[in-house]
């Protein structure tokens with residue numbers, strides 16, 4: 001089933017949560033000169049035109065990146081700069097997806113390995129990066145594709161796992177993936193995004209992960225709406241082997257982000273799902 005297209009949701013509050021943390025991770029990982037590998041299981045199309053039909057349908061970016069971009073919040077600078085780099089006219093016209101953010105942080109010797117199964121999205125992704133020799137785009141299943149590339153060269157870096165969770169089996173697939181990935185590349189960092197939905201499958205995914213032997217898992221969650229409001233009411237990110245000083249950065253920044261994004265009562269949680 002490949003009906004999900006991220007263009008309808010680009011730049012929404014969940015993207016802001018996910019991409020802010022991703023930017024913090026990439027900033028931390030690029031502090032050292034040593035080259036890194038960035039891998040993605042579910043890449044999407046990299047750049048979203050906010051004036052197109054998909055983005056305009058529900059204008060989800062209006063309650064996400066539009067609010068944050070020019071708020072000037074401390075701790076959001078590197079993420080907002082990456083958005084500004086795509087919007088040099090000063091108007092918010094394009095939203096960079098995770099592969100574009102990774103490209104923004106990448107240095108000359110870094111490598112990006114991007115999986116995207118959807119035929120059209122992967123064509124757009126390939127076209128987007130055709131002139132960047134650091135980037136390889138693969139039209140294949142993201143779980144199987146990334147596992148086949150682990151451990152990567154260079155041997156430091158991270159994997160972003162960002163499924164659409166269209167099928168409820170995805171929650172178990174994520175757990176199976178991370179168990180195997182961690183065996184193949186123990187020193188890699190991993191970020192797993194998930195939606196907070198009333199069905200609570202994300203809670204059992206976390207419990208299953210907690211019962212594995214994997215340690216050093218940090219968890220950030222924000223709730224923008226009441227749980228019974230219908231649809232996605234919050235956003236979660238699990239970080240395995242989070243690079244320093246990610247925990248401090250999230251703790252210092254997320255409360256301000258939440259008060260910028262949320263209209264009513266909102267919740268911000270940062271906790272260790274499994275300590276080191």
Ligand SMILES: C[S@@+](CC[C@H](N)C(=O)[O-])C[C@H]1O[C@@H](n2cnc3c(N)ncnc32)[C@H](O)[C@@H]1O
Pocket residue numbers: 002004005006041042043044045046096097098099115116117118121140141142143162163164
């Ligand atoms: C949530 S979107 C990705 C958004 C992107 N990571 C970002 O943050 O900008 C999920 C993407 O996964 C793709 N997809 C769905 N199933 C997949 C699979 N098994 N392997 C690889 N990609 C898949 C969808 O076509 C969609 O583009």
